[in-house]
Amino acid sequence: MSHLFPTYARWDVTPVKAKGAYLTAKDGKEYLDFTSGISVCNLGHTPDNVKKAVEKQLEKFWHTSNLFQIELQENVAKQLTDASGLDLVFFSNSGAEANEAAIKLARKSTGRTKIITFIDSFHGRTFATMAATGQDKIKTGFGPMLESFEYVRMNDIKALKAALDSNTAAVMFEVIQGEGGINSGDTDFLLEVEKLAHANGSLVIIDEIQTGIGRTGKAFAFQHIGLDPDIISVAKGIANGFPLGAIVGKAALADAFSAGSHGSTFGGNPVALAAAEETLNTIFNDSFLAEVSAKGDKLNGLLTEALSNVDFVKQLKGKGLMVGIELTKEAGPFVAKAREQGLLILTAGTHVLRLLPPLNVTDEEIEKAVDTIATVLQEKAVQQDS
Known part of the structure; x- marks a missing residue:
């Protein structure tokens, strides 16, 4: 049993x-x-360089608190901002937590509540990220979903235009939908999504949890298209198997995530960050x-x-x-x-x-x-x- x-x-x-x-x-x-822990072990299983970095950190300390200055957080945050062209990082433990943070940040910074996502998307299994996901099977049996999410079909710009309104905080999408079927957004469509969202005063959130950290041949999949997101979420491959996630966002959003507005006890754990630093040193090349x-x-x-x-x-x-x-x-x-x-x-x-x-x-x-x-x-x- x-x-x-x-x-x-x-x-x-x-x-x-x-x-x-x-x-x-x-x-x-x-x-x-050929699963790599579902796009997690991007350098394969137990790579020697990552193992050595983790062992080195284990000899120092495993955990303190985010009340302390943690140099590894600054180091890995710089790797992520340098690679993405964005400015600020918040560390979490997983992709779902990263997307939760992205949703909270978008709503708080804009003062709006509606998030538009795409049919067949997958953003996680917490209540907010389950609601953000455009697949009914993920939601079956859990009762009413968190409100203020609306779903449109990928590559249907007419539907997106109809959904955008003055209460739209953000449009959130994967450049390539992973769990939904490896469905790619057309370049012209995604560029138009960004243009319309920004013209509407809405943020663009790109979920890079499966596509990011080199998986598509660039640091992040949005870079194939030349998009200019306000927030990206990352996890999976970031620490080659150690639990870590993050959002990376523009500096203009800093005030919305001021002290006490969001947090995570284990987010940015030093052991996971040691793995991430070495992983990103290899991949962001x-x-x-x-x-x-x-x-x-x-x-x-x-x-x-x-x-x-x-x-x-x-x-x-x-x-x-x-x-x-x-x-x-x-x-x-x-x-x-x-x-x-x-x-x-x-x-x-x-x-x-x-x-x-x-x-x-x-x-x-x-x-x-x-x-x-x-x-x-x-x-x-x-x-x-x-």
């Missing part, structure tokens, strides 16, 4: 060791891990990010070639090393089949296979994953044709 609430549909895999792109289970089976883009192109190209004869593969989606394989069939059974073959992948929505390998994945590992995916999908195609 498990003593855990059954909130996760857990796989029959019990990890005991992991290094780089590989995870070893209790039964001795080794898996090629032009040559490293260029390699991510090149590896993404290789993965996309090999998948295109390998799956060209599978008629239920609809399209490839995503950017960099955030890749979706959209199927005309439900994706879940193929995830299970890939796992049987020693490859760990995910779904995004109901019909998309999601690949999130470590950003330092090797060419050999990419080729191995593509071969496995092709085998799994082609076997299914053969079975259904026979």
Whole structure:
């Protein structure tokens, strides 16, 4: 009998060791891990440089309080502001907490209460971020949602114009919707969203929790388009597996987050920050990010070639090393089949296979994953044709 609430549909895999792109289970089976803890272990499992940074901090102190001056917070905040072009940082423990902070900051700084988000978005599972999420399945059974959220469809500028009003504090979106199906916003649409929001006196919040920290080949996905957000939220890959999240915002918002207006007991924990500092030192590097883009192109190209004869593969989606394989069939059974073959992948929505390998994945590992995916999908195609 498990003593855990059954909130996760857990796989029959019990990890005991992991290094780089590989995870070893209790039964001795080794898996090629193209989940990276859902875009968290962006440098792979237990990278030596991050491990050393954490061990060094463990010898100093683990926790004090945010009432103290903590140099690591300033160091990592500077890394985030330098990479994003924004000015100020608030640290949290998770992506949901970061989005909570972004929502609070937008409402307080504008004096407005309405937040516009997009259908199929995912922003978290706290009450505010669940309400912000544009997927009904996330909200089922929890009763009335927090008010003042309105949802429009991605790439529908007419719907956005209709939703914007004098009470709109912010428009909040993912450049590429991760959980919702690897759905990208069109460049012209997102630029127009920003233009209309700012003309309306509304803020632009970009959720970079899954797309940020190098995942798409730039420090943050909004930089592919040249957007000018007021706030971004980050988490997942920021500390390579240690719990940390943050919002990064413009200096003009400082007064709204004055002393006592928001806080977090564990947000900005020194051990997590030590991991983050070393992680960001590696990822926020032009040559490293260029390699991510090149590896993404290789993965996309090999998948295109390998799956060209599978008629239920609809399209490839995503950017960099955030890749979706959209199927005309439900994706879940193929995830299970890939796992049987020693490859760990995910779904995004109901019909998309999601690949999130470590950003330092090797060419050999990419080729191995593509071969496995092709085998799994082609076997299914053969079975259904026979």
